[in-house]
Amino acid sequence: MSVVAGSISNVAATLLKFSPTAWIKSWLLYVGIQTHVRGTIDPELKPLHNVCEYLNALHIYTDEARRGEVRTVESYHFCSHVRKDLRQCLIYDSCKPDARLIGVEYMIPKSKYLELPEEEQKLWHSHEFEVQSGMLVLPTPETHRGQADKWEKLETQALSEVVGLYGKIFHFWQVDRGDELPFGMPRLMGSLTEFKQLNVDEALKDRDERFGVSVQHKREVRQGIEGPGIPENADSWWKEAKKQKLDSTSSSTTNVQHDVADDQGDLEKQEQGERARSQAKDDRIKVEWDDDDPLNPYNWKFAFKCWVTLQLGILALAPSFGSSVISPAGPAIARNLGVGEEVTVLNVSLYVLGFALGPCLWAPISEVWGRKISMLPPLFCLGLFSIGTAVSTTPASVFITRFFGGVFGSAPISNVSAALGDFWSREARGTAMSFYAICVVGGPTIAPIVGAALTEKLSWHWTEYVEAIFVFSVFALTIVCFPEVYPPVLLKRKAQKLRKETGDNRYYHPHEDLKIDLKSIVTKELSRPLLMLVTEPMVMTIAFYASFVYGVLYMTLEVFPIVFQQNHDLTLIEASASFLGLFIGVLFALVINLGNQPRYIRKVRESNGKPVPEARLPPMAIGGVVFTIGLFCFGWTGTRNISVWAPLTFTLLIGAGFNSIFQQCINFLVDTYGLYAASATAANTFLRSLMAYGLPLAVRPMFAALGVGPGMSVLGAVAAVAIPVPFLFMKYGHNLRQRSRFTPVDKE
Structure with missing residues (x-):
């Protein structure tokens, strides 16, 4: 191969001297370089062909561990078996094509390890806890997608x-601290x-979200894996850290210098206690759902699920209603507070x-403490x-209270x-989401009618008093x-109840250890959504x-x-009644969306229960055409x-198109991104709120x-x-999902 490649390379180099055009020269140069490089490198790739394992784990810096500090680096290992008693791994910072080689690891069995000098043994670590x-x-490799067991x-x-x-x-490369090169x-x-x-x-x-695994589940599966025992000199940095901590504690409490034997005895006792606690932790009983468990939300009766869905719809309706109920009061607020009408647009904006901004806080709270506590207090x-808005007497106080009302109302x-996804199956969730959407988008379309009547018959203050009454009623x-x-x-809660009823403290659930973590909030709610x-x-x-049509919905308020x-010289109440057209259009969209459900369910069943995002798109395609027609026709018929x-007729098309899209x-984002659906929808929420x-x-200047x-x-x-967006995704969506690093999709 190398002889042939070299010959081709030489011929190409010779022909370059006689090539009459620049593009031929470029092509010949490319051929020459490619054949020469491939011919000389291919034989040298044989060591890489021996890579047979791909591992992922965390590494720690040993010098910092000796001081009792922990700094971790997620590491991707590509390992080969050099011989029976030696493995070597190339360590990268990711598995992408542009991954950086950050280190190496060598692995040997215990028999080989015990042959090493004592000081050398202290440089090696065990794998028992890692496993x-x-x-x-x-x-999981692509060859085993869908074969997790x-x-x-x-x-x-x-x-x-x-x-x-x-x-x-x-x-040799500290990528975790942002080094651009392997310094030091x-x-x-x-x-x-x-x-x-x-x-x-x-x-x-x-990491678990990325790979679709659960560290807790892995722990359970591997309970039967036993290690060979850890020799005294292995993991020396942790033993040194314990000894230093023990020495420091003894010095501060007794101010007496203990001899080495006493320190060693105390250290052994401490290790024995830790082993006992570790054993107790391994003996714990993880609480799971029983068959037909009545506490499992998926097993609730259909009527009760509908009752809970109704409450969730009202919970979403209250803050969405509050977003626009004050919009008809703009002129009254301007007169009352002495500002221009264009400034009062900020009441809604x-x-x-x-x-x-609110979801950055409320989403993590819901994942740690539950849905109820993340929604009702806000x-x-x-x-x-x-x-606070109702009793405000200055523009600043109105705007500040409105902003924080939005932050808390976003919960x-x-x-x-x-x-809704906690108790409805994927097949039924689309229907539940349709009724939820009616509440979310129905609020801003109905509220201006109520707000206009309150402003004209009472005062603008009552728009906010009524919103407060509505909110407190829903809360109660x-x-x-x-x-x-x-x-x-x-x-x-089930684990806590079992511990109390049985007196057996082994019952537990991993969620008990979950805490609100600032780093997780920054990653999941800010950096990852923006990255996506x-x-x-x-x-x-x-x-x-989605953000554009959502922004247009709020533009209609102006x-x-x-x-x-x-x-058309209508009164405030008469003009606000036009929002009924939008709301009726939103209801029409319900027919379009629900009409697609049987087809979607059929597609899901054909794919063995896996989501089929492209099957969500036909209503969007219809909605895109209807929405566009509605905007053009409304604009050119809105003259005196x-x-x-x-x-008024074309507001129905705007409402129907908006809700369909x-x-x-x-639904498309949730189906497409699976484990990363929260981040994808957070990105959408962020952008649509800005729009x-x-x-x-x-509106007014334009x-x-x-x-x-x-x-x-x-x-x-x-x-x-x-308009072409849904059609393009119906055709190319699967290919795009295959190329994405965030989407769980089989390579077909």
Whole structure:
């Protein structure tokens, strides 16, 4: 091969001298380089062909561990068997094509380890805790997608060998601290040896989501894997850390220098106690759902599920109602507080801006403490801030209370969709989500009618008083009737109840150890959603489409008064009644969305229960066309010389198109991104809230400069450009999902 490649390379180099054109020269140069490089490298790739294992685990810096500090690095091992008693691993910071080589590890069996000099033995670490804790995994390869049980057996078998090996690791690139190059000398690395050194479950939470595994489940499966015992000199850094801690404690309490024998005895006692505690931890009984367990939300009766869904819908309706109930009061607020009408648009915009920031807090709370506590206390706070707005006497106090009302009001809106998934199956969830969407988008369309009547008959203050009354009424109902639906929290309570009833403290559930973690909040709720928004074409496109139509919905709060009050001389209440057209259109969309459910269920069953995101898109395709027609026709019939019934009719198309698009965008993201659905929908929530914040602010300047027809045509043009989106994803969606690092999809 190398002879042939070399000959081709030489011929190409010779022909370059006589090539008449630059492009031929370039092509010949490419051929020459490719054949030469491939010909000389291929034989040297043989060592890499010997790689037979792909492992993932955490490494720690041993010099810091000696001081009792823990700094971890997630490491991707590509290991080969050099000989029977030696394995070597190349360690990378990821498994992507541009992964950086950050270290190496060598593994030997215990018999070989015991032959090493004493000082050399202190440089090696054991693998017992790595294997038994579930920290070390062999990620499922593409060849075994959909065969998790089969792969897990192979993994367990492989790790039964690894548990008896001892490793020596050097890292020469500290990517975890952001080094752009491998600075300084190599660092000796090690591993963890017990749970108290690090909250392993929390540290591996992100890794588990990426690979679709559970460290707790791995721990259970590997209970039968026993190690050969850890020699005295292995994991020396942890023993030194314990000894230093013991010396420091003894010195501070007694101020007496103990001899070495006493220290060693105390150290052995401490280790014995730790082993006993570790054994007790291994003997724990993990609480799971029993067959037909009545506590399991999936086993609730259909009627009760409907009752809970109704409560969730009302929970979402209350804050969405509050977003626009104050919009008709803009002129009254301007007169009362002495500001321009264009400034009062902030009453709605700042409230919706709070929707963008609130989920960063409420989503983690719901995952740790449950859905009920993440929604009801914030809802109560929304009621308080609504009263605060009602009694405000300055523009600043109105805007501040509205913003924080949005922050707290976002809790039900952001968590209700997740709560529905806690007790409805995937096949039934689409129907439940349809009724939930009616509440979310119905609030902003009905509220202006109520707000107009209150403003005209009483005063603008009553728009917020009524919102507070509504919120407190919903709070009173749900605090009594709404059950917790989040399964991990229910299992935690079940474990606590079993311990109390039986007196057996071995009953536990991993959720009991879960805590609110700032790092997790930053990663899951901020950095990862933003990363997906800018790097994932599907998230970027779908989020923009959903955000655009959501922003248009809130633009109507400013556009409708221009069309129906200024152009058609209707009263405040009459003009606000036009929002009924939007709401009726939203209800029509329910027929479109539910009409697609039988087809979607059929597609899911054909794929053996796996989600089929592309099957969600036909209603979006219909909605895109209807929405675009509605925008253009509404704009060009909204003039004074055309009957008011014409633009009113086309509000139905806007409402129907909006809901068809918006709901299927959410469903598509959830189906596509699986474990990362929360991050994908968070990216959508963030962008749509920014759109709903900014677009209403542009209405008055844009329509004053362009007029209603051209202004709506600008929006219609954007909507028209987006019409092909569902069709493109129906055709190319599966290929895009295969290329994404966040989507769990089989390579077909």
